[in-house]
Structure formats: C-alpha cells, structure tokens
Amino acid sequence: MMKQFWNERYAEKEFAYGKEPNQFLKDNLHKLPKGKILFVAEGEGRNAVFAAQNGYEVVAFDYSESAKSKALTLSKEQNVQLDYLVSDVMDVPFESESFDAIVFIFVHFPAVFRKQAHQKLVSLLKPKGKILFEAFEKNQPQFTSGGPKELAMLFSEEDVKVEFPSIFFDFLKTAIIDLAEGPYHQGKGAVIRFIGTKHEKNK
Numbered sequence: 001m002m003k004q005f006w007n008e009r010y011a012e013k014e015f016a017y018g019k020e021p022n023q024f025l026k027d028n029l030h031k032l033p034k035g036k037i038l039f040v041a042e043g044e045g046r047n048a049v050f051a052a053q054n055g056y057e058v059v060a061f062d063y064s065e066s067a068k069s070k071a072l073t074l075s076k077e078q079n080v081q082l083d084y085l086v087s088d089v090m091d092v093p094f095e096s097e098s099f100d101a102i103v104f105i106f107v108h109f110p111a112v113f114r115k116q117a118h119q120k121l122v123s124l125l126k127p128k129g130k131i132l133f134e135a136f137e138k139n140q141p142q143f144t145s146g147g148p149k150e151l152a153m154l155f156s157e158e159d160v161k162v163e164f165p166s167i168f169f170d171f172l173k174t175a176i177i178d179l180a181e182g183p184y185h186q187g188k189g190a191v192i193r194f195i196g197t198k199h200e201k202n203k
Contacts, residue, residue, distance in 0.1 A: 002110075003063055009184075010044055010066040017043065018182035019074060021050035022105045024134045024193055029054055031170075031195055032130045035100030040121060041089070041107045045071025045082060051103070052080035059099070061085040061092055089117045097126045104133040106185075111152035118163045127200040131167060133160070137174050139190040146185045155192045167196035 009016050020026075025047050034055060039048040042060035044067055052058045052075065060082060062068060068084050075082040085092065089109060102125050109117045125131065136147035138154045148154060157172055172194040179185040 006043075006062075006064040007066045010064050010070055014183060015044050015046070015070065015074070016182050016184045017046065017106075018180075018185075019044075019046050019049075020181070021047050022134065022181065023177075024191075025103060025105060025132060026050065028132055028195060029056075032056075032101040032103075032132060036098065037101040037103060038094070038099045038121075038124060039103050039105075041104075041109075042071065042084070043067045045074045045084070047103060047105050048082055048084070049074050049078050049080055052082060053078060056101075059083045059085070059094070061087050061089075063088050090120060092120075092124075094124050096123045097129075099124050099129060100126060101130045101132065104131065104135065106135055106147070108135060108148045108153045111150070114153070115163045119165075122164060122166055122198065125198045127198055129198045131164070131194070131196045131198070133196070134191055134193045137190040137192045143188050143190060145179045145187040145189040147189070157192060160192060160194060164196065166199050167194075168199060170195045170197060172196075 036057045037051055039060035042048050042062050048058045048060040065086050068086050071084050135155050138156050140147045140154055174192050179189045
C-alpha cells in the first residue's frame with residue numbers, strides 16, 4: 001500500500017520535494033568524511049546528487065521504482081554518477097562497515113520495524129563513521145508542511161537515543177523550521193536533527 005503511494009507520488013511530473021538539496025544537508029555535508037556515503041530512502045535523488053557534485057562516492061536506495069527513475073534523470077541533468085538501488089531497507093545487500101557516512105533525510109519507516117531498520121543501517125557504517133539525520137518530530141501534526149500522519153512514525157529525541165544506541169551525538173536537537181522543498185514540504189515544520197559518530201569497537 002505505502003509502496004504504491006510513493007510510486008504514484010514520484011511518478012508525477014514535478015519533483016515532489018524539489019531538485020535542490022535539503023538545507024540541513026547543504027549546511028552540514030562538509031562535516032561528513034569524504035568517501036562512500038549511503039542515502040537512505042532517497043526518493044528522487046536531490047540530496048544524493050548534491051553529494052555527488054561535491055566529490056562523494058554516492059550510493060542510494062529506495063523501494064520506489066519511480067523514485068529511482070526520477071533520481072537518474074536528475075543525476076543525468078546534473079552530470080553526476082549515482083549508484084541507485086531499488087530495495088526494501090531490510091533487504092539491502094551492502095556489506096557491514098562499508099560506508100563512511102549515512103544520510104537520513106525525512107526517513108520515516110513504519111514503527112513496527114523502525115528500530116531494526118535503523119540498527120541494520122548503522123551496522124553498514126564504519127567505526128567512527130558519521131550519520132546526518134533530519135526527520136519530523138512528534139509535534140509535526142500541528143503543522144501542514146507534510147510528514148506521516150501516524151504519530152508512531154514521528155520522532156522524539158528519546159526515540160533517537162534508543163534507536164541509535166551505538167552513536168555518539170555531536171549534537172541532537174529539536175527545531176521549528178521553515179520548509180520550502182517542492183510542492184509537498186512547504187511551511188513551518190517540527191524536526192529533529194542530529195549529526196553523530198559511530199563508536200569504535202572497543203568502547
């Protein structure tokens with residue numbers, strides 16, 4: 001059901017969240033180590049394309065076929081390479097500890113397997129690798145700028161700490177921001193943002 005929803009949204013002619021990168025990513029990409037970076041549930045590719053333009057080796061996945069098609073169109077337009085896989089999160093075939101950084105921009109997995117999904121993804125990160133994360137916070141339903149309607153799919157800072165136990169937070173904060181990302185993210189929104197570092201094995 002959700003897969004059909006996203007395939008239909010991404011099949012629209014217009015880019016659902018625009019072609020410009022997410023502002024939080026744009027402001028903080030330089031804090032991620034140069035190397036191989038994984039974009040989770042990347043949709044139409046705006047953030048992955050931005051990272052590729054800035055010299056990162058980019059891998060992205062999403063379970064929507066029409067998302068991949070839009071992302072490849074955008075990467076061609078911008079003349080960069082994207083390695084883009086269509087896959088469910090629990091089935092991604094990547095090796096553990098194979099990425100220098102992982103980016104989550106408005107990734108809201110169903111609550112029933114969200115914690116397992118996050119822990120699987122963290123296992124793909126090298127020790128001392130970085131995570132950059134922005135997602136809608138529990139107060140988002142009072143705003144009209146998008147995001148899941150189901151409260152359990154939104155985040156509190158406590159949820160983040162529980163679901164990313166092997167991450168040391170460089171910072172973790174809640175903010176009210178102005179969104180201007182394509183037709184579906186417009187107006188004020190409540191978000192949680194963090195940049196974190198994966199603990200080394202012996203800690």
